[in-house]
Amino acid sequence: MSARAISVLRQNGGASVVTLLGEHDLSTAEELRSALGDASAAGDGVVVDLSQAHFIDSAVLSALIASHREVTGDGRGWAVVVGRGSGAAVRRIFELTGLDALMAVYERADDALTAASSGPEAASEA
Amino acid sequence: MSARAISVLRQNGGASVVTLLGEHDLSTAEELRSALGDASAAGDGVVVDLSQAHFIDSAVLSALIASHREVTGDGRGWAVVVGRGSGAAVRRIFELTGLDALMAVYERADDALTAASSGPEAASEA
C-alpha cells in the first residue's frame, strides 16, 4: 500500500498548513477532521495542501467543506492547493464538483499561504 | 388539476397548524416555506397536518425538516400528522426516509397539537 500521511504545520505568517500525502478517503477522514480541527484551533488562517495528494474522494471533500465553512465563518482565511503533483482523481473531483466557485484554490502553496494569512476576502480572489 | 392549498391557523392552545390539502411538490415549496415561516413566527409550537395531503415529495420533506430544526432548536414543540386521509405517497416517503425517527409523527391532529403545544420533549415521544 502506498504511503499516506496527514501533517499540520503552524506557519509564522498567520496560517496553519494541513498537508495530505498519498491517498485519502473514508479510512483517513477522521484523522483529517482532527488535523483540520487542530489547524483551526491555532486561531489563524488554514491552508490545505493537496499538491502531494494522489487520491481524494467525496469523504475528503466533505471534511474540507466543513473546515472551509468554519474558518471563513469566523472571518479567517482558508485556501487549498491543487497543483501539478496532485493526482488525476484530485483534480478531477475538484473539476466535477465546481469546488473552485466555493473556495479559494491555488496551484502554488505560497500563494495559498499568502491568501489564507490575510483573511477571507483575499482568499476568495483566487 | 386537483385542488391544492396551504393554510396556517393559529390555535389558542399554543401552536400554529399548517395544513396541506392536495398535492405538493417543488411547485408549492416556496409557498410552503413561507407558511411554515409564518407559523414559526407566531412564536409557539408548530403542527403540520398532512392528513388531507394526497402527495408530497422530497422537496416538501426538505421544507418540513428545515422547519422542524428551526422550531425545536428554539425549544418549541413541532409535530406532523400523517393519517388515514394522507395519500399513499405521503405515507410511503415517510416510511422510506425513516422520518419518524427524527420527528414526532401522529395519526391524529389533536394528539399532534397537544404534543407541539407542550414543547419538544413531549413531541418527541410520539
Place this chain on the structure above:
Amino acid sequence: MSEAGQLELTVPSSAENIPLIRHAVAGFLDGHSIPEPLAADVLLAVTEACTNVVQHAYIDGERDAADIELAAEREGPVLTISVRDHGRGFAPRVDSPGLGLGLPVIAAVTQNVEIRPAPEEGTLVVMSFSLD
C-alpha cells in the same frame, strides 16, 4: 389487461409543470390498471426525476430546448419510465439547494434505475418497475 399504449410528453422545464407531468403519468397508470402502492412509488420517482431536471439540468444559463421529456411504456410485467433533459449533463453540486434525497428516493422505489448521458447532450434517467 388492456393495451393502454405509451405515453410521450415534452414540457418546458419549470416547477409549475411538475404536477402536470405527474397527472399525465397517473392517467397512464390508470389506463394500465396499476394499483397502489406501486402507483404511488411510480409517481414519487417521476416527480423526483423531474424536480432534478428543474433544479439541476439547466442551471448554467438558457438553452434552446429547456424541456423535460418523459416516456412511459409497459412491456409485459415491466413498466419503464424515462426522463431526459438537454441540460449540462449530470454533475455533483456542492451548492445544491436540496438535501440529496431525490436520487435515493428514486433508487429505493424502482426495480432498477439507470443514469447516463443522453444522446447529444443532457441526462437520461431510466426507471423500471416490476408489476409482479
Place this chain on the structure above:
Amino acid sequence: MSEAGQLELTVPSSAENIPLIRHAVAGFLDGHSIPEPLAADVLLAVTEACTNVVQHAYIDGERDAADIELAAEREGPVLTISVRDHGRGFAPRVDSPGLGLGLPVIAAVTQNVEIRPAPEEGTLVVMSFSLD
C-alpha cells in the same frame, strides 16, 4: 490489447478496506492498460460505491456477511464494475453523515450506472465505462 482477465473480490465492509479495494482495481486497470484520465474516474467511482456500502448498507445492525463484493470485467470497449452488498437495501437517509456527493460523482464519471436490489438482499450498483 492483452487479455488481463476479470477481477472478483470479497472483503469485510470497513473503511480500512476501501484503499485495498481501490488498489486491486488499479492493478486490474493497469493489466488492461487503461490510461488516465479514465483510470482516475474508475477509481473515484469504485471508492464512492464502496464508501456507500460502509456508511449505509449495514447500519441496522450486524449481518452474517457484512461484506463488499466487487467484480470488474472488460468486454471489448466497455469496462463494467459492479459493487454489491448484503445490507438493508437502498434507502434514503435524512440523517446521512455525508453531503450526498457519492451517487452524483458516480453518475458523473460513468457512462452508465444502474442501481437495483441485489438478488436475495442488499444493493447492486453496476457502473460502466466506455474505453473509446
